[in-house]
Each structure stands twice: as C-alpha cells, then as structure tokens.
Amino acid sequence: MNTDLIIHGQAIQGEAPVFSVINPANEAVLAKVAGASMAQVNQAIDSAAEAFKLWKNTTDDSVNELFLKIAADIRAAKDEIAKLITLEQGKTLPMAQFEVEAGAGWIEYLTSLEIPVETIADPSGKTIKVYNRPLGVVASVTPWNWPFMIAVWHIFPALKTKNCVVNKPSEYTPLSTIKLVEIINRHVPQGVCNIVLGKGNIGQALTEHPAVNKVAFTGSTRTGQSILSHSVTSLKSVVLELGGNDAGIVLEDADIDAAAEKIFGSAFLNAGQTCAALKRLYVHESIYDVLTAKLAAIADAQVVGDGMDAQVSFGPVQNKMQYEKVKALIADAAAQGGQIMTASKRLPESGYYIAPTIIANVQEGIAVVDEEQFGPVLPVLKFSTVDEVLQRSNATEFGLGGSVWSKNLERAEQIAGRMETGTVWINSHSDLSPAAAFGGWKMSGLGYSFGLDGLLLFTHKQAVHITP
Numbered sequence: 001m002n003t004d005l006i007i008h009g010q011a012i013q014g015e016a017p018v019f020s021v022i023n024p025a026n027e028a029v030l031a032k033v034a035g036a037s038m039a040q041v042n043q044a045i046d047s048a049a050e051a052f053k054l055w056k057n058t059t060d061d062s063v064n065e066l067f068l069k070i071a072a073d074i075r076a077a078k079d080e081i082a083k084l085i086t087l088e089q090g091k092t093l094p095m096a097q098f099e100v101e102a103g104a105g106w107i108e109y110l111t112s113l114e115i116p117v118e119t120i121a122d123p124s125g126k127t128i129k130v131y132n133r134p135l136g137v138v139a140s141v142t143p144w145n146w147p148f149m150i151a152v153w154h155i156f157p158a159l160k161t162k163n164c165v166v167n168k169p170s171e172y173t174p175l176s177t178i179k180l181v182e183i184i185n186r187h188v189p190q191g192v193c194n195i196v197l198g199k200g201n202i203g204q205a206l207t208e209h210p211a212v213n214k215v216a217f218t219g220s221t222r223t224g225q226s227i228l229s230h231s232v233t234s235l236k237s238v239v240l241e242l243g244g245n246d247a248g249i250v251l252e253d254a255d256i257d258a259a260a261e262k263i264f265g266s267a268f269l270n271a272g273q274t275c276a277a278l279k280r281l282y283v284h285e286s287i288y289d290v291l292t293a294k295l296a297a298i299a300d301a302q303v304v305g306d307g308m309d310a311q312v313s314f315g316p317v318q319n320k321m322q323y324e325k326v327k328a329l330i331a332d333a334a335a336q337g338g339q340i341m342t343a344s345k346r347l348p349e350s351g352y353y354i355a356p357t358i359i360a361n362v363q364e365g366i367a368v369v370d371e372e373q374f375g376p377v378l379p380v381l382k383f384s385t386v387d388e389v390l391q392r393s394n395a396t397e398f399g400l401g402g403s404v405w406s407k408n409l410e411r412a413e414q415i416a417g418r419m420e421t422g423t424v425w426i427n428s429h430s431d432l433s434p435a436a437a438f439g440g441w442k443m444s445g446l447g448y449s450f451g452l453d454g455l456l457l458f459t460h461k462q463a464v465h466i467t468p
Contacts, residue, residue: 001031001084001175001179002175002178002179002182003021003031003032003033003034003174003175003178003197004178005036005040005044005194005195005196005197006178006181006182006185006193006194006195007040007043007044007047007191007194007196008043008044008047008051008190008191008194009185009189009190009191010190011182012040013034014033014034014035014036014037014040014197014198015034015036015037015039015040016034016035016036016037016040016198016202017034017035018032018033018034018035019032019033019035019171019198019199020032020033021033021088021171021172021173021174021175022172022319022320023087023088023090024089024090024315024316024317024318024319024323024351024352025087025090025305025306025307025308025315025316025348025351026306026348026350026351027320027350027351027352030087030088030175031175033171033174033197034197035171035197035198035199035202036196036197036198036202038205040196041166041196041202041205041206041209042209044166044194044195044196045137045139045166045206045209045211045212046211047190047191047194048137048164048165048166048191048192048194049136049137049164049211050191051164051189051190051191051192052134052136052137052163052164054189055162055163055164055188055189055192056133056134056162056163057162058162060114060115063159063160063162064111066187066188067107067108067110067111067156067159067160068108068111069187070107070183070184070186070187071104071105071107071108072104073183073186073187074100074103074104074107074180074183075100075101075104077179077183078097078100078101078104079097080179081096081100081148081176081179081180082096082097082099082100083096083308084175084176084179085099085100085147085148085173085176086307086308086315087175087308088147088172088173088174088175088176089144089145089147089172089173089176089318090271090307090315090316090317090318090352091270091271091307091315092307092312092313092314092315093307093308093310095270095307095315096307099146099148099149100148102149103148103149103152103180105434106149106152106153106156106434107152107156109434109435110156110157110160110434110455113160113452113455115132115160115161115455115456115459116132116452117129117130117131117132118130122465125467125468126465126466126467126468127465127466127468128463128464128465128466129463129464129466130461130462130463130464131461131462131463131464132161132456132459132460132461132462133459133460133461133462134161134162134163134458134459135161135163135213135214135237135458135459135460136163136164136211136213136214137163137164137165137166137211137212137213137214138154138158138163138164138165138166138212138213138214138215138216138458139165139166139168139206139207139209139212139214139215139216140154140155140158140165140166140167140168140215140216140217141167141168141203141206141207141215141216141217141218141219141227142154142167142168142169142170142177142218143170143218143219144170144172144173144318144319145270145273145274145275145318145374146270146274147169147170147173147174147176147177148176148177148180150218151167151169151176151177151180151181152180153218153449153450154167154216154218155167155180155181155184155193157449157454157455157458158214158216158458159184159188159192159193160455160458161455161456161458161459163213163214163458164191164192164193164194165192165193165194166194166195166196166206166212167181167193167194167195167196168195168196168197168198168202168203168206169195169197171197171198171199172318172319173318174197177195178195178197181193181194181195200223203223204226204230207227207230207231208230210233210234212234212236213236213237214236214237214238214239214458215227215231215236215237215238215239216238216239217238217239217240217241218240218241218242218275219242220242220243221242221243221443221444224240224242224445224446227240228240228446237457237460238446238447239439239445239446239447239448239449239454239457240440240445240446240447241275241438241439241440241444241445241449242275242400242440242443242444242445242446243275243372243374243398243400243443243444244275244276244277244279244372244398244399244400244401244440244444245279245280245370245371245372245396245398245400246276246277246278246279246280246398246400246401246402246403246421246429246430247278247279247280247281247282247393247396247402247403247419248263248266248267248278248280248281248282248402248403248404248405248429249282249383249389249390249393249402249403249404249405249415249419250263250281250282250283250284250287250291250405250406251284251386251404251405251406251408251411251412251415252284252286252287253406253407253408254287254291254405254406254407255407256287256290256291256294257294258427259291259405259427260291260294260295260298261298262427262428262429263278263281263291263295263405263429264295264298264299264356266278266403266428266429266430266431267279267281267378267429268299268314268356268376268378269430271314271315271316271317271318271354271356271375271376272326272356272373272374272375272376272377272378273317273318273322273374273375274430275400276400276401276423276429276430276432276438277429277430278378278403278429278430279372279373279378280369280378280379280381280393281295281378281379281380281381282381282382282383282389282392282393283380283381283382283383284382284383284384285382285383285384288380288382291380292341292358292360292380293341295341295358295378295380296341296342296358299341299342299355299356299357299358300342300343300345302314302355302356304345304347304353304355304356305348305353306348306351314355314356314376316351316352316353316354317352317353317354317375317376318352319352320352322352322374322375323352323354323375325373325374325375326354326373326374326375326376326377327354329367329368329371329373329375329377330354330357330359330368330377332366332367332368333359333362333366333367333368333377333379334359336362336366337361337362338359338360338361338362338366338368338379339359339360339361340357340358340359341358341359341360341380342355342356342357342358354375354376354377355376356376356377356378357376357377357378358377358378358380359377359378359379359380360380361382362379362380362381363381364381364392364395369381370396372398386415390415390418390419393419394418394419394420396442397442397443398440398442398443398444399420399421399422399440399441399442399443399444400421400422400423400440400441400444400445401421401422401423401424401425401429401430402416402419402421402423402424402425403424403425403426403427403428403429404416404419404424404425404426404427405426405427406426406427409426412426412427413426420441420442421440421441421444422438422439422440422441422444422445422448423436423438432450433450433451434450434451435450435451436450436451437449437450437451437453437454438450438451438454439454
C-alpha cells in the first residue's frame with residue numbers, strides 16, 4: 001500500500017518523522033508513514049497555486065468528463081479501497097464498500113450541477129452579469145470516521161468550481177485517502193490535487209498558510225474555532241462541519257417496530273462515529289419502556305468483532321483515545337444511576353471494542369447526555385409534552401441535526417420547525433443527500449456543504465456591469 005505524499009502529481013516520501021497507522025481491530029501496526037515536512041507543505045501549496053493558473057480556465061464539460069472517469073476508476077478499485085478503509089478505520093467491509101460506492105455516486109451527481117451566471121437587466125439600460133469565480137487554493141482537512149467519503153465531499157466541489165486542492169487526512173486513517181488522490185491524479189493536471197500527511201501541526205501549517213484561499217474542515221469544534229481564528233489575518237474563506245449531539249424525538253404515535261430498527265441504525269452507524277448520528281433519544285413516556293427494550297434487543301443481536309470477518313455486524317472504535325473516552329462515559333452514566341439495558345458481551349482481548357450500549361433512566365446533566373459521545377452508546381430519555389422536550393433537546397451548544405418520529409407527518413413537520421438544527425429528519429436520521437445543503441447551527445459549524453448552495457461556497461462573486 002502507498003504511504004507517500006502526492007505533490008505535483010508525483011509520489012514523494014515524507015521528510016518528517018514516521019508515525020504508525022494502527023488497525024483498531026487488533027492494535028497491530030498496519031503501516032509506517034513518513035509525515036510531510038513544513039517545506040513539503042509549502043511545496044504542495046505552491047504546486048496547487050501554479051496549477052490553478054491553467055485549471056481555472058478548464059471548461060465545465062472537461063471537468064465533468066474527468067469526474068466520470070475518476071468515478072469509474074473508483075468503482076473498479078472498490079474492493080481494494082474498501083479493504084483499506086476497514087483495516088485503518090475498523091468499520092465492517094460491507095459498510096466500507098458502501099462508503100466507496102456512495103463516494104463514486106456523489107462525484108457523478110456533481111456533474112449534473114451547473115455553475116450559474118445571473119443576468120440582470122438594470123433600469124438604467126445596462127446589463128449586469130454575476131459570475132461565480134474560483135477562489136484558488138483550497139486546504140482540505142479530513143477526519144478519521146469516514147476517511148474516503150469526507151475527502152470526496154471536500155475535494156470534488158473544490159475541483160468542480162475550478163479550484164486546486166491540498167488535502168491533509170487524519171493521521172489515523174490516511175491510506176484510503178492516498179488511494180483516492182492517486183486515482184484523481186491519473187486524470188487531472190499536475191498540482192491540481194495534492195496530499196500531505198502528518199499530525200495536527202501539518203494541518204495547522206496548511207490551514208494557516210497565507211497562499212491558501214479557503215479551508216474546508218470536518219472535525220472537532222475546538223479545532224474549527226482555531227482554524228477560524230487564524231483565518232482573520234488573510235480573510236480566507238472557511239467551511240467548518242463540526243461536532244453534534246443530535247436529538248431524536250419519538251412521539252407517542254410512532255410506529256415502534258419500524259422506528260426501533262431505523263433509530264438503532266442511525267444512532268450506531270459506523271459504531272456511532274458519525275457527526276450527524278442520533279446521539280440523544282427522547283421517547284414519550286407512554287412508549288418509553290417498550291421502545292427501550294426493543295433497542296436493547298437489537299443491540300444485543302449484533303456480532304462485534306473485526307470488520308474483515310463476514311459474520312461481524314459491528315466493528316471497533318477507531319482509536320484508543322476515543323475508546324477510552326466512550327468507556328468512561330458509560331461508566332460515569334452507570335455510576336450516576338443510568339440503567340445499562342444491553343447485555344454484557346465477551347469481546348476480543350485486543351482491539352478497541354465496545355458493544356453497542358443502550359442506557360435508560362438518564363437525564364440531562366450527565367456527560368453521556370450533554371456531550372458528543374462519538375461512539376457506540378445511546379442514552380434514552382423520557383418526556384411528557386412536546387413543549388418540554390423541545391426545550392430540553394434545544395438546550396445544547398450543538399445544532400447539527402435532529403429528528404422527529406411520528407405517523408402524523410404534519411405535526412412532525414411543525415415540531416421539526418422548532419428544532420434548532422441545520423437538518424431535521426422525519427422518521428429517519430443521518431441519511432444525507434448530495435442535493436440538499438448540510439451545515440450546523442450554533443457550535444456545530446459554519447457554512448454549508450452539498451447542493452448548489454454548498455458548491456458555490458467554493459467561489460466568490462464577480463459582478464460585471466456592461467454599458468452599451
């Protein structure tokens with residue numbers, strides 16, 4: 001497997017100290033990676049800036065043709081890429097295959113979007129044309145939970161709008177992103193898409209560089225705040241997709257059997273390591289006991305183990321730090337009276353395994369409810385009235401996503417309109433669409449991804465006034 005940087009279309013060994021990529025299923029060293037030096041970060045940015053001089057003039061049709069070729073190459077390498085994802089990230093192989101296939105489909109969808117030119121007939125008799133021009137160099141910093149998919153979400157809107165990119169993947173999961181950038185470089189000119197490797201200091205050097213015109217970041221709120229603060233000196237654009245603590249509200253008329261399966265799937269998607277996963281479940285008191293028991297039964301039926309094993313339905317937490325955090329949250333909840341509804345499982349001795357855990361009889365004020373767990377645990381809270389549950393669910397610094405579960409769609413939509421989140425789902429959760437803008441309110445982010453709105457955030461406006 002390749003562990004090189006890719007700068008100006010060439011595979012280059014890093015000049016900085018080596019770090020290890022760990023397989024979370026068994027804690028074995030999967031690969032040794034030499035990080036980028038600061039000089040190599042500068043080299044990648046310089047390469048992107050030089051390539052931009054020509055890439056910005058590429059026709060829309062040419063870009064779309066390249067995207068379709070890249071998507072085809074991704075599909076041809078799906079098994080190889082999915083294996084890399086499972087080995088470095090831990091998710092099951094079918095989930096990794098879904099990630100690759102969804103990434104290819106996302107790229108293809110972007111070819112259907114057109115960058116608009118608005119024409120305005122001014123009362124004075126002149127014509128005004130408003131163009132969306134590319135920015136220049138985009139720095140992309142991507143996380144470890146969906147390493148391939150989120151890289152697609154960052155890189156391809158930037159390329160579609162004629163920008164050039166330098167990506168820095170998480171040091172925990174760089175391998176599948178390297179493969180993605182390899183494939184891209186088969187089709188685009190040298191310097192259009194680069195990748196540098198390393199830890200947080202490399203990401204910081206990349207995002208703070210004065211020649212970077214935009215930063216796309218997905219990760220923690222604290223790091224996002226740091227990126228935003230450092231963008232002030234150069235007034236660079238930023239799009240930040242940050243943490244979430246999504247609430248689901250289950251009304252008394254919900255279809256309990258159908259809801260239980262969907263709620264479990266969305267809360268424990270990728271072992272709960274998804275920004276927009278359902279992380280707090282509020283259930284009406286009349287159905288609380290029945291739904292909680294059903295969720296626990298679904299959790300107990302999961303087979304926990306190495307994602308490469310075809311019998312396994314639930315993989316490990318990705319890294320030791322997150323594993324220890326989630327274990328501590330579960331222990332704290334139990335110590336404060338929370339009821340662990342799921343049975344104890346025998347788990348592999350090595351690897352970062354936590355069985356999916358349902359915790360009942362908890363309230364706000366404890367960490368597992370108030371904080372983003374980002375792991376395989378779901379607290380279930382009881383409520384009596386809609387006004388009460390909205391006040392409780394909105395009382396958080398986060399505002400990424402939320403959901404309402406009910407057979408009465410009109411009532412559910414009214415409740416959705418009172419939730420303080422960028423996305424609300426009705427009778428589902430965390431199923432994203434490339435056509436709809438996605439972004440967080442409050443401390444969950446800044447700006448939007450996806451759809452035409454998200455795409456145009458990779459451009460700036462230029463108004464051309466034409467007087468006859």
